[in-house]
Amino acid sequence: MSPNESLKRRLEEGNDDRNPKKSKGQEDADKAKAMSEIAAKAREISEKMAALRRQGAMPPAKPTPTVVPQPPQAATEGMRIEEIKARIARSMAANTAVLGANIVTPGDRAKRGLKMEYHPSLMVDGSGQLNIAGGAKTLVPKPDFATVRANQRATVTKEPIKKEMKIEAPSADLTDPTKNPYYDPTLGGRATGPRERTRKTLKFVQQGRFINEANQLRAKAQLEKLKRDIAESVKKTGMAVELDLVADQSMRTEPPPAVEWWDAMLVPDGYDNYNPDAVLTSENSIVSSLVQHPVPIQPPAEAADPKLKPLMLTKREAKKLRRQRRLELQKEKQDKIRLGLLPPEQSKLKISNLMMVLGTEAVQDPTKMEAVVRAQMAARKQKHKDLVASQKLTDEQRKEKKRKKLLEDTSNLVQVAVFRINDLTHPQHKYKVDINAQQLNLTGVAILYSGMNMVIVEGGPKGIKAYKKLMLKRIDWSNQNEGDDAADGEDGGSAPKAPNECALVWEGDVKDRQFKFFRFKNLPTEQKVKEFLEKMRAVHYWDAARNYIAAGV
Template sequence: MMANAQKMIEERKKALLEKGLLKPLGAAPTTPAAAAAAAAAAAASVAKSISKSPSGGATIAAPPVKAALTDEKSRKIAMLQAQIKNKLSSGLLGLDGSGAPQDKPTPLILDSEGRTVDSSGKEVQLTHVVPTLKANIRAKKREEFKAQLQEKPQEDSGEAKFYDPRISMRPQVRNRKSLRFHEPGKFQQMADRMRMKAQLEKLQGEISQIAKKTGITSATKLAQIAPKVEHGKEKIPNVEWWDSVVLKDNTYGPPDQPPQLKVEAITFLIEHPIQMKAPTVQNKPVYMPVFLTKKERKKLRRQNRREAWKEEQEKIRLGLEPAPEPKLRISNLMRALGTEAVQDPTKMEAHVKAQMAKRLKAHQDANAARKLTAAQRRDKRRRKLAEDVTYGVHVAVFRVKDLSNMTKKFKVETNCNQLTMTGAVIMYKNCNIVVVEGGPKQISTYKRLMLTRIKWEEDMVKDTDGGETPNSCSLVWEVRNLHTWIFMGGK
């Protein structure tokens, strides 16, 4: 039905064009109102023609919805025609003012002298394109861009009251900064100058505080009066420089008369001379050694080992030392070797066992190299016993009921000699005294010998009543930190 309606609209348009009631496309109404009116007239005529039956029967009125759609389409068609005409009249599609297309360029006219002239015979200057470099083109574009930036933009009337001409606009282009390197040692010199300046200010502050406390400036005067001593020249002055402040005429006067003094220069204040540094090198201060706890010593040892390991790894990384071979064991065989262990496990196991045996042998050899010989062990023991006495001489006195047993008497004397101790044995009926002296460790070892190791109760001793009682030994007296030896040899 819509196709039939469109066909009838086209036929009606052709009929109106032939009769002159509808203007052609070039003479379309210039205003939307006129176009809408023309479209409405065309739509009305079409509606009348549609309302009549083609067989001449009764007329059927068009539905109002279809009529509204037809009017809307007609109005849109008229608006499009008006827009097309405006574009054509403005020359946007390549037409000149008369509506003719400009397909051909303007012909070149030359006069008798070969100059370019227009249709009126006036000479025309053609633009000549001169070849140039890309650098010149970029420079020209850069200058044009700078000129555009320098031009002040037109300000709106609403923002004019907020504009301050005193504030310069920041350029949009970032200037390229060149590299500037500092001379070596520049900042070290600056730091040295700052430190010297700080020390000088500190010294000046101390001097000013001292002057404020004392209320005098005689120290400065004395420093100015003190002559500069030149090395190699010893000239005896007439007046000592510290006396020149209080003496008149800078002289002591005759020996039989008292010197003339400046009484006003003498005050009740005591002036202390400036302390000078000793010409010799001062002894280094002696600090008390720090005794670390067992936990601190373990931590320090762990840190030292960590530093040594880092240094070794750094040497390996720099190529100064070869990398050590992996420490293989049976437990990490598969993890360390990987595919090699899978391909030939028997060979890899033998290789690991050989490496383990090699490590064990190196460990045993190191222990054997550190092991002391019998003579070295005796010397070490003797040296430690001798060093034990440096902490102080200890003395112990033991009382034994009976010392007639030769075996026990031999043990008492031999252990005393082996421990490099000195002492004496006093033998009496029912009262034998053993006196020994030595270091703290020597006394401790000898006490364990006399009181624990020797079984004195094995021997039976007769008492005053004639009965038998077991023999015994007891510690009678012990003293520590004696500065002198009592006995010079064991007896």
């Protein structure tokens, strides 16, 4: 169905709906009135189109075909078509007046694919852009992506606006030295504008410059030579000594003293007559064996993290930790057995659980099962013995362990104990005193003197404590020799001897050991005792033991 036929059908349907009950005469009058209105409108449209053609806004009109007379119904439809065309023409004229654009020429129709006229609202000018008056061009969207050359439109490039820098002259207060003490008038135009770059010029060397420099060097060398000649002539004439004396008087320094102040007390007679033996060994000497030990100062470094002290646990807590540790080990062992890493454990068989563990096997052959159980028990016992034997120390290892246990560090402090014994002639007593001192790593001496015996021991705190226990508690000093008992029987009339006993005279701390080892020393006279102890610097121990008075006496 063509568009004209569909338009006619809509018009007929509209006429039927608007005038459903009009008579035939009335319809003819309405049609005549409508035709007159259409003719008036057609004349008005033709006049406007003629005016537009004169202005060049529309192409020249085509020759109008001859109108064939139609029947009344066809004329009505044609009039309505003409009315629609006139309405379209009015809208086109209005758009032309607003946009002010020219209709595309017939030569541009080849560019259109469907060979149809542009819509009045899409009229373009010769450049291919919408000719929109005013600033409405900026409202038309343009694609930002690249297109083919045929579809690209001419873009209007805007030149960037250059801003001119205005150089303003400084104010009067700025250039006034009384108000602005920091203004420098010598800057001139540099304060108000950029400085022009001056072109470097050639600088020529003045005539005779290098000749003058050479003459100065020659004069300087001649002056040095003249000074050397004068110095040699002064040496020949003997005036150099007088000049030296003048220099010495102007720069005189004091000679070093015969004895420095820090050596004055040690070298009273000068360095030439110094005798170190006489000065250092005399009783009035300020030099002694004492050494001043300054207080140690920690180095400037970061302190190390303190070591964590082990927490003291009660017996109940220790048992609990042991139980938990053994339980974890047992679980780990069971997991390894499940994974096949360890063979499964055999049941611990005993005579008491024989029937409960073996069950029917023990009933079937009890003699055989009993033999198996006893063999397993013997194997367990032998395994225990082998473990104990492997952990047992040898005699040398046991002695070495005991020796290390008794070793003590006496580099900083040494403890000393002095004992007085009435009688030390019994061999058993002598053996105990000697062997215990050696085993406890003690040094000292046991002096055997008629009427009184003295024992001096030096060592660590543990050794001295054990030796005191030996001398004061463990040894029974009342035992007498058999020979002494026989002598007492023969001399029945003599007075009885005092009871034999051991007393602790003195104990304390010293800096160094005075003896290298422990030994017995038999000295018959007191003079020999003092001579021996003086070499060891321990005479005061003898004096203390000699003047000792037992408590309660």
